[in-house]
Amino acid sequence: MPHLITTLVATMLVVLPITASAQTVEEATSHISFTAQDGIVEWQIENRTYDVVSFWPVGTEGPRTLLIDQTSSSNEILVGSVRKKIHGVGPPRVTVTASAVLESGTLAPAWTIEEVADSGGIRRIGDVGKAYMTTLYGGDDLLDARSFFSLSDGNWLLTTNVDPAILEMLNSDDAVRMVGVETISSATLRPFFMDNPNLVGFLIYASLKGPIDGFSILTRTPLLEIEHIEQLVVAPEVIWISSNGEEPTRELTYEAFDSLKDVSGLSGLTLRITFAPEVWIEVPVSGDRLDLENARMSDHFSLQRIQN
Amino acid sequence: MTQKALLPAVLAFVAAVLPLAASAEEATSSIDISAQDGAIEWKVKNRSYDVVSFWPAGAEGPRTLLLAENVTLTRRTDMDGSQNPKVRVVASDIGADGALTPAWEIETVAEEDGTH
Numbered sequence: 001m002p003h004l005i006t007t008l009v010a011t012m013l014v015v016l017p018i019t020a021s022a023q024t025v026e027e028a029t030s031h032i033s034f035t036a037q038d039g040i041v042e043w044q045i046e047n048r049t050y051d052v053v054s055f056w057p058v059g060t061e062g063p064r065t066l067l068i069d070q071t072s073s074s075n076e077i078l079v080g081s082v083r084k085k086i087h088g089v090g091p092p093r094v095t096v097t098a099s100a101v102l103e104s105g106t107l108a109p110a111w112t113i114e115e116v117a118d119s120g121g122i123r124r125i126g127d128v129g130k131a132y133m134t135t136l137y138g139g140d141d142l143l144d145a146r147s148f149f150s151l152s153d154g155n156w157l158l159t160t161n162v163d164p165a166i167l168e169m170l171n172s173d174d175a176v177r178m179v180g181v182e183t184i185s186s187a188t189l190r191p192f193f194m195d196n197p198n199l200v201g202f203l204i205y206a207s208l209k210g211p212i213d214g215f216s217i218l219t220r221t222p223l224l225e226i227e228h229i230e231q232l233v234v235a236p237e238v239i240w241i242s243s244n245g246e247e248p249t250r251e252l253t254y255e256a257f258d259s260l261k262d263v264s265g266l267s268g269l270t271l272r273i274t275f276a277p278e279v280w281i282e283v284p285v286s287g288d289r290l291d292l293e294n295a296r297m298s299d300h301f302s303l304q305r306i307q308n
Numbered sequence: 309m310t311q312k313a314l315l316p317a318v319l320a321f322v323a324a325v326l327p328l329a330a331s332a333e334e335a336t337s338s339i340d341i342s343a344q345d346g347a348i349e350w351k352v353k354n355r356s357y358d359v360v361s362f363w364p365a366g367a368e369g370p371r372t373l374l375l376a377e378n379v380t381l382t383r384r385t386d387m388d389g390s391q392n393p394k395v396r397v398v399a400s401d402i403g404a405d406g407a408l409t410p411a412w413e414i415e416t417v418a419e420e421d422g423t424h
Contacts, residue, residue: 024341031334032357032374036406041372043402047356050339052348054385065348065385067341076359078402081370083361101350105343121420 022105026050026069041078042086046071052101053122055130057152058174058209065101066110066151068132070094070120085139094120094134098154111154115147116188123148126168126251129176129208131157138187143235145187148178150209158204158211161186165238165250165271167285169263172256176208177263177288179271184223185233197222200232202306203273203283205290213290214306217273217281220299231276232300241282243268264288331406333357333376347386354379359402372402373411381419393419 028048035042051068074092076085085092094117099107117134125131125148132149143161150157158164160180167177182188183201196216200223204214219226226232240252254266264287271290273281280298284291292305335355342349358375381393395418400408 022343025338027336027338029334029336030356031332032359033330033332034402034406034408035330036404039404041402041404041406043359045357045359048337049354049356050337050352052339052341052350052352052383063385067339067350078361078372080404083370083372101341101348103343103346103348105341105348107341 024067024101024105024107026067028069028071039079042076044073044075046073051122053130053151055151056128058207064152067099067101067107068122069097069099071096072117072119074118091116092118092136094118096120096132096149096154098132098151113149113154115149117145117147122151125164125176125178125208126166127253128168128170129166129178131178131208136187138185141185142187142189143183143185145182146180148180148206152209155210157206157208158182158214159186159188159202160204161201161235162238163250165240165252167240167252167254167263167266167269169254169256169260169266172262174207174262174264177205177212178208179203179205179238181217181236181238181273183233183235185235197224199223200301203271203281203290203303205285212288215283215290215292215303216306218302218304220302226300228276231279234275236273236275238271238273241270241272243270248272331408335376335378344384345386347384349382349384351382352380374400374402374408376400379418379420390419393417395420 030047032043032045049070052065053068054063054065056063072094076083094115096113098110100110102108115134117136120132120134123131123133130151132151134147136145138144145159145161147159148157149155158178158180159182161183162181165179169175181201181203198218200217200219202214203217205212223229239248239250241248267286269285271283271285278298279300281301283295292303295303337354340351356377358377359372360375361370361372363370376398378396381390383390394415396415398413399411401411402408
């Protein structure tokens with residue numbers, strides 16, 4: 001009997017460390033199918049892929065690790081040399097299911113995203129930030145639309161047709177801000193452009209938790225009555241101008257110090273949105289908000305704050 | 309009408325309704341996550357497909373390729389970078405009849421792939 005107990009204890013000692021760390025295995029199938037008839041080739045793709053991302057959520061004391069399970073689906077045709085997206089099985093779509101990876105290696109449900117988009121993946125925002133980004137390709141006529149989502153909870157941050165302007169403060173708790181512009185030429189073809197003939201686009205200022213502030217960019221006369229409309233349907237450049245005389249730049253980085261703990265304390269910063277040399281908007285950022293009162297712009301524009 | 313007499317009509321109907329050519333490919337992606345020495349380790353095998361169209365220099369028309377992509381890598385939360393990252397791409401020309409013709413293959417040390 002004592003031998004049996006000894007054996008049991010020994011077995012438990014061997015087994016316990018093994019069972020304490022679990023293993024999680026997931027798998028899924030990607031597929032493509034082709035059909036051809038009368039010179040028209042049609043294909044449908046569904047890609048299933050995985051990624052794991054570690055990040056430090058704002059306001060938490062430690063990093064978090066997520067399993068990202070991504071499905072992207074699309075449907076296109078090729079007629080001679082012309083290639084076109086079709087919506088026979090619906091628009092292209094990216095679906096993301098995120099699960100928290102616990103210390104034991106097991107999973108807990110976190111959040112999901114479903115977005116009309118061609119592709120998606122984790123993207124670094126500046127030096128320290130991360131977000132999930134989807135891209136809807138615009139082809140020859142429209143501008144690619146990139147949408148960013150929070151890794152903390154899957155919240156939408158912003159959609160932009162331009163490389164977002166980044167502001168970050170290293171060694172700060174709430175370190176990152178990003179700014180994007182979505183224009184009337186966006187691949188999203190959002191219907192509210194149709195509702196307001198003066199609406200050129202949106203300027204959105206966001207943290208990695210969600211949008212903080214935003215403006216509708218309006219023309220003073222209806223868009224279709226403007227002589228050089230081509231200047232307004234391009235992707236503008238968005239850069240930071242600092243009052244301390246540094247070179248204007250798309251990515252601006254500060255170091256936190258005693259009197260300045262986070263980006264909300266920054267002053268003397270202005271966003272410049274340039275559609276063409278003489279078609280521009282300048283918006284100061286103050287107290288972590290876009291400063292509408294002190295915004296300047298060429299004669300083409302007016303701005304209107306987006307209400308929640 | 310006998311079954312024999314119906315057969316040509318059925319075949320003609322099927323030929324008119326069904327596409328001239330059809331093909332499909334599939335591959336399995338997987339991830340293996342485990343806790344090891346206080347860190348998380350994951351081994352990824354991502355298999356995906358992409359179609360890319362481009363106009364080769366000097367050609368009279370665009371060329372459309374199916375890219376079958378295979379990314380494998382291992383990472384840990386307590387280490388920077390990947391262990392043994394590898395990207396393999398197998399390209400096939402897509403014909404006007406939907407038929408696939410082998411074009412080229414590459415295999416390289418990398419962590420991600422893409423055409424955009």
